[in-house]
Amino acid sequence: MRRAIKTLVLTAAVACVCAPMQARADGYVSPWTGVNFAYNNQVDAARTCANADCGNRWAWGVDAGWMGAGIIGGEVDFGWSPDVYGNVVDNRVWNLMGNLIVGIPIGGQHGAGVRPYVTGGLGAINTKIVGGSAASSLDNTDFGYNFGVGANGYFSDHFGVRGDFRFFRTVNADFSSLSTSVTPSEGQFHFWRFGVGLIIR
Numbered sequence: 001m002r003r004a005i006k007t008l009v010l011t012a013a014v015a016c017v018c019a020p021m022q023a024r025a026d027g028y029v030s031p032w033t034g035v036n037f038a039y040n041n042q043v044d045a046a047r048t049c050a051n052a053d054c055g056n057r058w059a060w061g062v063d064a065g066w067m068g069a070g071i072i073g074g075e076v077d078f079g080w081s082p083d084v085y086g087n088v089v090d091n092r093v094w095n096l097m098g099n100l101i102v103g104i105p106i107g108g109q110h111g112a113g114v115r116p117y118v119t120g121g122l123g124a125i126n127t128k129i130v131g132g133s134a135a136s137s138l139d140n141t142d143f144g145y146n147f148g149v150g151a152n153g154y155f156s157d158h159f160g161v162r163g164d165f166r167f168f169r170t171v172n173a174d175f176s177s178l179s180t181s182v183t184p185s186e187g188q189f190h191f192w193r194f195g196v197g198l199i200i201r
Contacts, residue, residue, distance in 0.1 A: 026067040026109050028152075030162050032197025033060045036081050036093075039191045057084050059193060063164075065101060067115070075099045075119060077146070077166075079193065090130040093191075095168055097123035097146050113154050120147035125170050127189065142170040142189070152199050162199045167192050 036057045058081070065075030077097040085091045099121030107113025125144040148166030155161075169190035 026073070026105075026201060028063075028065060028067075028199055028201040030063040030152075030197045030199040031061075032063065032162065032164065032195040033058070034164070034193055034195025034197075035059060036084070036191045036193045039084070040189060057081050059195070061195075063162075063197075065099075067101070067103060067105070067109075071102055071104055073101050073103070075101045075121075077121075077123075079195075084127075085129060091128060093125065093127050095123065095125045095144065095146070097121050097144075097168075099146070103152070107154075110157055111154070112156065115152040115154075116149070117151065118147075118149050119166070121145065125168060125189065144168060144170040148193075154199070154201070158201055160199045160201070162195075162197050164195045164197075165192070166195075 036059050059079050061077070061079035063075055063077050065073055067073035075098075077095070077099055079095045081093045083091060084093045099119045101117050101119040103115040103117030105113060105115045122143070122145050124141050126139070126141040128139045146166050146168045148164060150162060150164035150166075152162050153160050167190070170188055
């Protein structure tokens with residue numbers, strides 16, 4: 001009887017140790033580059049470019065997150081976009097978002113495989129324009145949200161590539177500190193972003 005109890009205790013201990021290992025989080029970091037596009041009309045009207053380069057804008061950043069043994073996880077997204085309003089004035093937009101991510105690991109969590117996902121969350125979007133005077137400058141950080149889709153493709157246990165397509169929008173962007181010559185109408189600032197990057201897990 002005592003031997004049976006010892007066996008049961010030992011079995012339970014091994015199960016407790018092994019269970020977290022099997023259910024460990026699938027953590028990752030993904031530096032990326034991409035383009036922001038389809039800015040809302042208010043922002044497009046405010047651009048003052050020296051040449052015809054007011055189209056898509058390069059962006060870069062990093063994502064870091066984890067996926068549980070199932071399909072649900074969390075992610076932090078940081079993006080940096082210089083010269084959003086053209087190259088006449090010093091300007092940039094950045095975002096920092098905390099997202100829920102839901103993905104299906106096709107091929108498992110080890111080795112080669114693909115994980116398509118949907119993601120969405122809340123955070124901050126900052127817009128900064130340095131003009132010739134205080135009246136023509138702003139530095140606003142607004143509450144915002146984002147959502148999108150993408151896929152992680154893994155070549156091995158630790159390396160792969162990622163494609164990601166997201167929409168960003170502020171809840172209440174205040175551009176009132178800008179002079180009337182470059183002021184977009186007050187409203188919700190929004191844009192789309194497509195990015196590709198390396199993913200390390």
